[in-house]
Amino acid sequence: MNATERPYTLYGCEVSCFTAKVRVAMRYKRLFMEEKRAELPKILKRTGLACIPVVTTPEEEVWQDSSEIIDRLEARHPSPLLYPESPLIARSVDSHSASRAVLRSPSRHLASAIGSIPQS
Numbered sequence: 001m002n003a004t005e006r007p008y009t010l011y012g013c014e015v016s017c018f019t020a021k022v023r024v025a026m027r028y029k030r031l032f033m034e035e036k037r038a039e040l041p042k043i044l045k046r047t048g049l050a051c052i053p054v055v056t057t058p059e060e061e062v063w064q065d066s067s068e069i070i071d072r073l074e075a076r077h078p079s080p081l082l083y084p085e086s087p088l089i090a091r092s093v094d095s096h097s098a099s100r101a102v103l104r105s106p107s108r109h110l111a112s113a114i115g116s117i118p119q120s
């Protein structure tokens with residue numbers, strides 16, 4: 001959980017594999033978080049780009065791009081470590097994690113972190 005009472009908010013969509021990638025990372029790290037379906041006008045207003053996923057932090061920072069988001073989460077919440085310690089292998093894992101193939105056959109450790117977002 002975060003030290004603060006405010007959650008991270010993940011804005012995305014249930015069919016987005018990039019959103020799923022961030023969801024898995026946040027759940028694996030057991031962060032205090034909520035997920036909301038992205039609405040284009042709000043995303044554009046926050047980021048200037050019509051692209052998901054977007055994460056807002058408890059401090060109201062706005063983060064975009066799944067790899068960037070995960071790097072920042074890893075830096076803030078290093079335990080449990082998501083990526084292998086070797087930078088080369090870590091980059092390789094990141095590239096593969098964006099593919100649906102990996103999401104269809106998640107590792108045993110990440111499987112329990114995968115789930116769907118609320119329908120409303």
Ligand SMILES: N[C@@H](CCC(=O)N[C@@H](CS)C(=O)NCC(=O)O)C(=O)O
Pocket residue numbers: 015016017018019050051052053064065066067
């Ligand atoms: N580099 C971005 C790519 C995000 C991206 O392509 N998002 C949208 C377009 S806004 C998309 O079509 N995603 C497909 C998907 O998430 O499955 C990231 O990693 O977050």
